[in-house]
Amino acid sequence: MTKFKRTTVTSALPYANGPVHIGHLAGVYVPADIYVRYLRLRGEDVIFIGGSDEHGVPITIKAKKEGLTPQDIVDRYHNIIKKSFEEFGISFDIYSRTSSKTHHDTASDFFRKLDAKGEFIKQKSEQYFDQVANQFLADRYITGKCPHCGNENAYGDQCEACGTSLNSTDLINPKSTLSGSTPIMRETEHWYLPLDKHETWLREWILDNHKEWKTNVYGQCKSWLDMGLQPRAVSRDLDWGIPVPADNAEGKVLYVWFDAPIGYISNTKELLPDSWEKWWKDPESRLVHFIGKDNIVFHCIVFPAMLKAEGSYILPDNVPANEFLNLEGDKISTSRNWAVWLHEYLLDFPDKQDVLRYVLTANAPETKDNDFTWNDFQTRNNSELVAIYGNFVNRTLVLTQKYFDSKVPECGELSDYDKEVLERISSIKNQVSKQLDEFHFRDALREAMNLARTGNKYLADTEPWKLAKTDMTRVGTILNVSLQLAANLSIAFEPFLPFSSRKLRGMLGI
C-alpha cells in the first residue's frame, strides 16, 4: 500500500434504463464510498469516479416503446440517478455520462489507437436480422419454440421453461420480440479483440500475482482462463452509441462493454483535464474497481486486456466485487419492479441516509448473496444504531449538560481503567483500518460499533451519576474520557455514516 502515491477508485457505471436500487448500493456504491471516505480521512490522494452508462440496445428499445429518443431516456435516468447519489452522500468527485463529448472523443481515440496498432481482428458472421425493425437481433430479442420441451416462448439464449441453454438458430419458428416479424439471416462484419493473444500474461498477472483478490473474483477469473479465451467482438450493428471510427463502418457502433469502462477514463479527463493521465498511467497510481459479481470478467479480463493492448495504462490493483442482494427473499428485478429504489427511499425516509447505509453495510453481500428485509432494517436501526451508537452519545451529552453545563470538564488523574479505555480507542481505530484495507466492510463496521459498546460499558462500570454526589472531580474525568470516546466515534464512523458524524461533530463543537 505504501508503494502507491494515489488511488483511482471507480464504481460500476449504472445502466441508464432505470433508477438505482438498494442492490446497486449494497454491492457497489456504498462500499466504494466508504473506501474513498476512509482514504480521504487518512489524507491520501484519491479520486472517486462515477457516471451513467448510456448506450446499448435496451435503451433504444425502451425509447421506441415510449415514443421517445434514446437521448430522452438516458437524460431522464441520468438525472434521477445523479441526484439520488448526491442526496445519499455517495461522494463522487465526478459523476458524468458516456453520451458526453469527452467520452465520445476518448473512446474513439482509444479504438483508433488499438486499430492502428493492429490489436483488432475483423470477422464476418451470420446473424438474425429483423427487416421490419431494420436491425440485427441479439439472441435475447428472439423468441420461438424450444426444440427440447416445446415451450412456445423460449428466448434465443435460454428456454426458461426447461432451463436449457440455446442458440437463437436452435429455435423453431423464431420471431423478433421487437416487431413480431420472422428474422432472416444476414452477414455482418465486426471488430474483435483477440483475448486469446492476451491469455498468457493475464494468467500470470491474475493467478500468480493477485492471489489476494477475493475468492469469488479469483475463482471466476481462473474459471475463464482455464476454459481458454476467445476473440471478443467490440462493435455492434446499431444506431445508438459511439460510431466505430474506421473505414467501412457504416451503421456500426462500439459495443457498450468496450465503450463503458473507457468511461472511467473519460470522466477522469473531464474532472482533471490537465492532470488526468497520472491517475491512469503512473505506475505509482493504484486503480481499484468496485463492481457486482456479474461484471467480474469484464473488469478482470476484458478491460485489462484493452488497457494492456493500448500500452500506456496501469492495470487494476484490486477488483473487490460483491455478490447480490435480494429483497424479502426474492431477486431484485427492474422489469418486475421488485426493488427499493433509491430516489423513492430518499422521499419516504428523509434524512435517513445513514440508516440505509448502515443496514446495507452490516448486511453487505460480501461472500454470498444476502437478503434485505424491512424487518431487519427496522431492527438494525432500533437495536444497533439508535440503541448502541445513538444512546451512548446521548448519555454522554446529557450527563455533561447536567453536571457541567455542557462544558467539557477537565481531565483529572486517570485510573488504570480510564487508560485502558483510551487505549482501546486507538486499537479499535487500527482494527477498522485493517479491515477496510482488506475490503472487509462488514467487519470494519462491526469493529467501529465496538467503540460505542466500549463507551456504554464504561459508563455502566464507572457510574458517574452515583459519584456525582461525592466526587465531582472524578465525574469530570469520566465525562472527559466519554467525550473523547464520542469524538473518536465521529471519526471512526465518518466513512460509514457521514451524515451522523457531521451532526455529532456539531454537537461536540469540533
Place this chain on the structure above:
RNA sequence: CGCGGAGUGGAGCAGUGGUAGCUCGCAAGGCUCAUAACCUUGAGGUCAGUGGUUCGAACCCGCUCUCCGCAACCA
C-alpha cells in the same frame, strides 16, 4: 458429470485440522444518566446430507441435494 461462489444455534454472519464464536432476537438478574435503552449472566447448534482420510474434521478428499452468478450476441 461446463465453470465459479455459497449452505454453521430463531435471523444475519465469523471461523481452513485440536474442547463451535460474534451481532441481533429470546430468558433471568443488575442499573437508573440514557428506557424503542444500557451492563452482566444464561438457554439455544448432530456446522446441508452422505461416505472416506486422520489419534482428532465445520475445515482435507469422493458423491448427493439446494440457492445465486457466469457460460463469450443481456448489460
